[in-house]
Amino acid sequence: MAVPRRWASATAAKSKFYDAVVIGAGLNGLVASAYLARAGLKVAIAERRDIVGGTAVTEEVIPGYKFSRGVDVVGLLRPQINADMNLQNRGVKLLKRNPFSLTPLLDGSRYLMLGQDVDFNETQIAQYSRRDAEAYKDFLERMARLVGAVSPVVDEAPVDFFSRGFHAPLAMRDKVDSLLSASKFAFRLSGLGSQSVNLYELFTAPLSRILQREFETEPLCTAIARPALVGSMMAPSMPGTGALLLRHMLGAGNNNRGQWSFVEGGMGKLSQAVAEAATEFGSELMLSHSVSKVLVDDGKAVGVQLENGDDVRSSIVVSSLDPWRTFVDLCPEDSLPDDFVRNIKSLDYSSGVFKLNVALKGLPALKVIPRKDNDVRPEHKCTLYLGADCLEDMDNAFYDASVNVRPSSRPLLVVTMPSAMDPSLAPPGHAVAGIIVQHAPYSSPWSNESFKQQYVKKIFSTIDDYLPGFKELVVGYEALSPHDIERVFGVHHGNMNHCALTVDQMYYLRPAKQFSRYRSPLSQLYICGSGTHPGGGASGASGRNCAQIMLQDIKSRSEGEAVQRGLQNFEAPKK
Incomplete structure (x- = not known):
């Protein structure tokens, strides 16, 4: 039974009753509302801030400089959303970088740059090992096959034969859907042949063991591991970290080899385009409207x-x-239920991300690549991975922070300068930089301003080791500790993925067993944030998948109610 189409103007007076109300105008909330409104539902979106996008926002926190204040790059955006929301015609332009990563070594004499060009990568890696130059090509081809097998899983609710529907017909439908999805996945795995073992290994083994078996060049191992572990409170020697590498490469598909992109105008441009689509479909967007509680009546969420x-x-x-x-x-x-709440409270919410948004009066030069002019060079368009020459350095940074419960003494830094590709973000001749610092525990004394400022100084000093004179270029900056990220973006413990992306918190265990299909124990309450499958990364997949489940549930309930009404009105024929 089709859902009746009922349009609502984005500027209309607020109605007292809606078919659906969405809490939060993050990217997933916007995507979910857009699909629901497109199907004909009357939808309201309540957002506590005066801007849409959640962590995918563009904000001028320093006058004249525009920052992607939360997440800096996009690589997981689903192509279906791009097409359904007509994002290209709404001004969304992805700035793909080639080369896309640069890992300079601390000695100042060597670096490794990687990109899309196979010959370029071969030349770069061959400086360290001719064997690894060939091995890297083979490694990417094998990873591409695994990506092809797993990628469809991103765009559907997890397989869960024991999911808890709101009533029996939904539970039965979930079992059928899960059986079909599992069958399709098994068929794709059969096409991998013996390589299916590699997939199992990625989800169980430490990433360091996999990489050190594949390659003899430590800088190459580090360059591969660093982007996979960004935003996590993990070390490459921990079991299951290989899954994060696969996830990192999922967003790019088989041809782009792990490519992530800037959004022209900043990440907020993407969120604004989805919000525009949602309101055109009929959603009503209510900014500066913070939700204080979910209303419950007779075991159902009613607003x-x-x-x-x-x-x-x-x-x-x-x-x-x-x-x-x-x-x-x-x-x-x-x-x-008490057991469900205990499960939610026991989730690992650790992230350890400290974010710096920095305004610069020019682009810095790398110590390892001297320049004589102020022109934009390829290294400015890359993501710079600083602070680790080898996998052991990454392990040490993690264990330093986890043992001392303080930021690691040698911080791992991820530096991007999007204004090198998008000059509109900064005044002429100036630049903006986004710096993600890993292993800064939430429990550190961030409320102590002196402690926080000393940590910022350490970060700038670390950058100066690789980009001499960086500190002198700083016009101003915003420092977001995990506490600040929690306060600004409303994410528990400052985790922009909503909870840790560990193997025990992925797929049908995200956010809880039997509730991975976007429902909750409370009837008519759904969840579509990054704390659900497939997680964060500005993909919009959680919002789209959740909307599909909701529309199927509406259809099933409507059909069930129609049958029930028919039985109630049925009169037995007289004998």
Whole structure:
């Protein structure tokens, strides 16, 4: 049974009742609302900030300089969303970098640059090892086959034969859907032949063991491992970290070999385009409307209450917030089973990301690649991975932070300068830089401003080791500790992936067993944020997958109610 089409103007007066209310205008919330509105539902989106996008925003935190304030690059955006939302015609332009990564060594005499060009990569790696130059090509080809087998999994709800539907017909449909999905996946695995063992290894073995078996060049191992572990509180020697490498390469498909891109105008341009599509389809966007709790009646979510005291009633509630915010902070205490709440509270929310947004009065030069002019060079367009010459350095940084419960003494830095490809982000001749610092524990004393400033000085000093004179170019900066990330973006413990991307918190265990298919124990309450499959990375996949499940549930419930009404009105024939 088709959902009736009912359009709502984005500028109309707020209605008292909606078919669905979405909590949070992050990218996934916007995507979910767009698909629901396109199907004819009357949708409202309540966002606590005065800007859309969640962590995928562009903000001028320093006058004249525009920053992708949270996440810096996109690589996982689903092509279906791009097409369905007509994002290209809405001004979304991806700036693909080639080369895309540069790993300079601390001695200042060597570096490794990688990109899309096979011959270029071969020349770069051959400086260290001719054997590895050939091995790298073979490694990428094998990874591409694994990506091809796994990629469809991103665009569907997880296989879960024991998922908890709201009533029997939904549970039965989930079993059938799961059987079909599992069969398709098994067929794709059979096409891999003996390489299916490699997939199993990625999900169980330490990434360091895999890379050191494949390659003899430490800088190459580091260059591969660094992007995979960005945003995690993990070390390459930990089991299951290979899965993060596969996930990193998933977004680019078989041809782009792990390519991630800048968005022209910053990440906020992508979010704004999706918001534009959502409102054109009929969603009503309510900015500066913070939700204080989910309204529950007779075991069902029936709307939300805003902080100003207003109630927004709806048939469905969809949260794009993290699991803790959704189920612990917003749901009434007695509305969810105790074992489910314990499960949500026990999730690993650690991230350890410290983010710096820096305004510069020029582009810095790398110590390892001297330049005589101020022109933009390829290395400025790359992601720079600083602070680790080898995998052991990455391990040491993690264990230093985990043992001392303080930021690692030698911070691992991920530096991007998007204005090198998009001059609109900074005044003429100036630049912006986004710096992600790993292994900065949430439990460190970030409320101590002196402690925080000393850490910023250490970060700048580390950068100066690789880019001499960087500190002198700084016009201003914004320093976001894990506490600040939590405060600004509303993510528990400052985790922009909503909870850690560990193997035990992926797929049908994300966010909880039996509830990986975007539903919750509370009838009519769904969750579509990065704390669900497939996780963060500005993909929009969680929002799209969740919307598909919701629309299927609506159809199933409507058909069930129609049958029930027919039985109630049925009169047995007289004998």
